[in-house]
Amino acid sequence: MEQNKINIAIVGFGNIGSYFYKILEKNKKAISIKTGKLPFVKYISAKNINKKRRIKIPKSKWIKNYRSLVYMEDIDIIVELIGGPEGAAKKLVFSALKNKKHVVTANKALIAKYGDQLASLAEKNNVNLEYEASVAGGVPIVRSIKEGLIANKINKIYGILNGTTNYILSSMEKKNRSFVEVLDKAKKLGFAETNPISDLNGSDSAAKLRILSSLAFNKAISKNKILTEGIQNINLTDILYAKSLGYKIKLLSISEIIKNKLMERVHPCLILNSSYIAKIDGVLNAVVVDGLPIGKSVLQGEGAGPGPTSSALISDLCSILKGDINFPFGVSSSLRKKISKFDILKHLCSSYLRIEVKDQSGVLSSITKIFAKNKISIKNLIQKPNKKNKKASIIIITHENKEKNFKNLLSGLIKNKFVLKKPTFIRIEKV
């Protein structure tokens, strides 16, 4: 390696890889002034190197066999931008670290699944494993927890970790449009992928939450089954009822320590209109870190897309250029112990329910009896009859109760002869 030049290989040249390269080329002088090292992209690889690309790359930079990069003496950093927890990305990152190459990645699926093993490998070989871009795009939450907030004992971390679902929910509310209409628009605008299932069903947020929990609480990445519910069943009707009651519906990812146990969950929540998080609309992400002595600290910004993601990738790259070799999860892997799971059935919350029923006499008392049987008390009840269809909607806000009792309540309601379909159940979160 020349004294001032650091050679980089980018593997994966899609949405993110190509934009990252463009921004890096544009900013390399500024980066060299700030870090004292000049980043030089020596090689680029992708699945099909003959594919027509929007950016012109000198032929000498393309390399077909990306696996050979890890053995090249003159490559210092490998930037993995392929994606996915297995296959090419996994092989590349494991073998790069084994061969003492620094790694930068935006791959949340890989880090959420293999982050512990990869971190141990990086520590053993004294190289960096950087993954700021894998959580909340341009929001520098990973480095904030590891560095800026290092003095704090974090008790809870939560927020909006998926821009696509936040865009959908806020557009439904603002434009009075159905889920399907807004999803179509999001695809056209490039805010949702052609197959957005991992965004919509909450699994993308859950992978990010595993990474954040591990960082915030200095624990191994949990292998627990996270309570994960997406937004596929959120109806415009519920958004409008929620609005009339002073709430917004947001897909929140929440991780906290309760009695030395970890509770992680991703699900739609009703949150008060006046709360800070309720104001995070569109594709924005926001993360709230609740700790001592800082109290609540909020970071917000664009959570995805080539620009914000490249900003995070360059920040990781600069950290390596500066020579900061750090523990990938802030503390040594040997100190990051497993943490047991809090029994989610004991989780306490109040809730919103919309129950579609036949409009007949005796319905209300039959329904409220099921609440009483499960010891769930009702705070607010609105009945909206639809005389034409001989149906009615019953909207209920409950007092706080255990998850277990809500589960039993729902099974009781589904069995009731007046209830027409599975009721909508959304937890109310105090944020």
Ligand SMILES: NC(=O)c1ccc[n+]([C@@H]2O[C@H](COP(=O)([O-])OP(=O)(O)OC[C@H]3O[C@@H](n4cnc5c(N)ncnc54)[C@H](OP(=O)(O)O)[C@@H]3O)[C@@H](O)[C@H]2O)c1
């Ligand atoms: N898109 C976002 O907004 C965003 C935000 C944050 C993080 N990320 C993460 O960034 C990473 C890249 O995402 P992306 O949106 O850029 O994906 P993408 O557009 O699908 O690009 C993937 C790239 O990987 C290459 N590739 C696929 N399989 C390969 C293989 N077997 N060997 C070598 N190269 C292979 C593809 O090659 P070809 O070009 O030849 O097909 C393509 O260049 C993912 O981990 C993603 O989760 C993305």
